[in-house]
Amino acid sequence: MKKQKLSFWEIWNMSFGFLGIQFGFALQGGFMSRIFQTLGAGKEEIPLLWIAAPLTGLIVQPIIGYLSDKTWHPRWGRRRPYFLIGAVLSSLALFFVPHSPTLWVAAGFLWILDASINISMEPFRALVADKLDESQRSYGFVVQTLIIGIGTWVASNLPWLISQLGVSNSAESGVVPMSVKIAFAIGALVFLVSILYTVFTTTEYPPEDMEEFEREKKASKNTFIKDIVANIGSMPLTMKKLGVIQFFSWFAFFTMWSLANPALTEHVFENPAPIEANYDLTMPAQAEAFDIANTAFQESSNLVGSAMGVYGLSSMAFALILVFYTSKRRINRKLVHMGSLILGGIGFLMMNFISPENLKYCFVLIGFAWGSILSMPYAMLSSSVDPKKMGVIMGIFNMFIVIPQIIAALGGINFVSGLLGDAPINAMLVAGFSLIIAGLCNLLITNKSAITYQTNE
Incomplete structure (x- = not known):
């Protein structure tokens, strides 16, 4: 099918739901470890508490991708029903997670939250490939990254902004502050509204041959698992090479999400989470000391x-530059991705000797890596995939995102950072080295159509 070229605003509308998805991911990534620590988790326990997130992605995304490939509704289309279901579930989980009374309840809500976000997120990747001609793929994924950058920045600043408006940022032992609770409630609302915006402003292409589509759909009912396994076994070589890059990239970012808060509050700000067992809260002086430290x-x-x-x-700024550039010109995706990942790795390494006032510059560099991770691998992958299998292939590609996170959660971070010593900041150094390795692995990519869109001119 020859797809018509879409305007910036048409691509913006179809990608706008990612604002809500990123609100969910940013609040989860920026503040879930804080919630765990507030509820009594030690630094060494945090990666394992995070294992729910990648495990649900490993299971949910290939399934949702496969099911959305086989779905068609005359009004709601192929991908949009999954956006909506995931949005409702995610919004409920976001609202309730900071109200968790115990550590195990918070871990359970993280499981529900991540599963729900994955239900919405996977079809968004496939929608870009469904709707856009290959010449606009890089442009489409970059616009998506622009929206993700906006969501990351706003959501990450919500608790700080809310506390500046006078909402309490302190609480009793084992209770999450009100500023965090309100931030998560706002995130829940934004998630649902932004998904609804995309659902009601975007249409989808129907299957080219509806009769053939229905025959394939009926034939696949009894071969669900077999089809997914077959697609895993027959994945393109470019996808396997991208998988190596993704492994080191997502190991680094999972390390950041799970351990940046304990590492940076202790190493950069010198205000580690107080351990309740070290204080006798029945004594006024000890209780006051705990409150001050907390x-x-x-x-x-x-x-x-x-x-x-x-x-x-910074990922938003990076994406904005690429939006203007890719709207008129082709880019070398391989070199862009390699350079961006290496810059991000340098940002992590700088944390070892940065001051609190300059910490933001580390994250500026990390934003270049993040902006590229959210666009370049998908643009490279979509050039080597059967359009009929776009959903399931994007879901399977997610395996290269979640497997490194599972390995990190099961002790990978603690083991590798332990080789450098006991200091919490060593986890950020591991993230830096991992991103640099990921950047260099781009040298493995040799497929010309993956590196840059090829025309017949």
């Missing part, structure tokens, strides 16, 4: 979250 930790956590939001802002 308030300092919560305030430093806000500043860490705000600094992390800068990577969303």
Whole structure:
């Protein structure tokens, strides 16, 4: 099918739901470890508590991708029903997670939240490839990244902004501050509204041959698992090479999401989370000392979250530049991705000796890597995939995102960072080295149509 070229605003409308998805991911990534620490988790326990997130992605995304490939509704289309279901579930989970009374409840809500976000997110990747001619693929994924950058920056700053408006940023032992609760409630609302905007402003192409589509759909009912396994076994060589890059990229970012708060509050701000067992809260002086230490930790956590939001802002600027460039010209996706990842790695390494005032500059560099991770691999992949299998292939590609996170959560981060010593900041150094390795792995990509869109001119 020859697809018509879409305007910027048509691409913006079809990608706008990612604003809500990124609100969910940014609040989860920036503040879930803070919630865990507030509820009593030690630094060494945090990666394992995060394992729910990649495990649900490993299971959910290939399934949702496969099902959306086989779905067609005359009014709601192929991908949009999954956007909506995921949005409702994600919004409910976002609202309730900061109200968790215990650590195990918070971990359970993280599981529900990540599964729900994945239900919405996977079809968005496939929608770009469904709707856009190949000449606009890089442009489309970059516009998506622009919206993601906006969502990351705003959501990461929400608790800080809310506390500046006078909402309390302190709370009793084991209770999440009100500023965080309100931030998550706002995130829930934005998630639902932005998804609804895309659902009602975007149409989808029907299958080219409806009779053939229905025959394939009926034939696939009894071969669900077999089809997914077959697609895993027959994945293109370019996809496998991109998988190596994704492994090191997402190991780095999972390390940041799970351990940046404990590492930076302790190493950069020198305000680690107080351990309740070290205080006798029945004694007024000890209780006051705990409250002072806990308030300092919560305030430093806000500043860490705000600094992390800068990577969303710089990824937005990075994407904006690429939007203007790719609207008129082709780019070398391989070189763009390699350079961006290496810059991000340098940003992580700088954290070892940066001051609190300059921490944001580390995240500026990390934002270049993030902006590229969200666009270049998908643009390269979509050039080597059967359009009929776009959903399931994008879902399977997610395996290269979640497997490194599972390995990191099961002890990979603690083991590798432990080789450098006991200091919490070592986890950020590991993230830096991992991103640099990911950048260099781009040298493996040799497929010309993946590196830059090829025309017949």
